[in-house]
Amino acid sequence: MPELPEVETVARGLNQRVRGDRIIQAWFGKRPQTFKTPRARQAKGLAGLTILAVHRTGKHIVFELGAEAHLASEPAQNDATAAAAQWIVHLGMTGRLLVTAPDCPLAPHTHARLDLASGREVRFVDPRRFGRLEFRDLRNSSAAFEAPGAEPLTIGAREFAGLFRNRRLPIKAALLNQTLLAGVGNIYADESLFQAGIRPRRRTNRLTAAELERLRLALREILTYAIRLGGSSVSDYVDANGEKGFFQLEHCVYQRTGEPCRRCQTPIRRIELVGRGTHYCPICQR
DNA sequence: CATTTCACCTGGTGGC
């Protein structure tokens, strides 16, 4: 399931491959749930725009789009002031965003295709349809997209502690709440709690300052390392080039129920928390 | 308001 490292990997791949390209026209499927902006408005809005840059915010992929053609090397990354519009893609559980040749066979559950001036296509494929596509025309008073929560890679110690100090919910539930931190999902919540030695059910307001700081650093380290390995390919995740990631080989607890802890050999335990499978080591995490 | 539960989806899995 795409979380911050997977979404970052996809966004980087897209930025490398389609930055500077121009959208000739766009096609959209008929499943209404996929479209946060009505499909007709997306198709009309995207046609003719140039891709200035592609980047990640939280779990969202943002295409910065310009009304005029720019040199691919010219626009600064994240230069929202130059952007006339944005195309915002959330991959949900099973979403894929791929750059393909036009004669590449159309995968089942393809919900969107962008025809590019270079002759290639950007395709959005999503069997389970938890993904979302949104178009924002910044020329029409729409605000630029902002993720609701803080960025786990750059948040400071004081702000991080402030997010959790006055809450009573389990720390794992807090990590999954995108309005607090943006980008952490089930895999990296479990992995970072293991690394920090904290049990998932612990109430956030009962965590010590030292524990919160361990958690902040664990998140940063794990997310950074996972990005370097191209993310975790559990389920059917692949990047914009169709390549799998390798961080799943590094998992210490996620989907390792009953297997020995890599640190102390105790069998990894699985519980259900806020409706999610949750994995931890009963010895290493307190 | 804070927190918890549930519906939305389909492919893969395991039991018989």
Next chain:
DNA sequence: TGCCACCAGGTGAAAT
């Protein structure tokens, strides 16, 4: 081999 119940989980709406 085939059938089917069941499960995975990101998000937002509804319930508590």
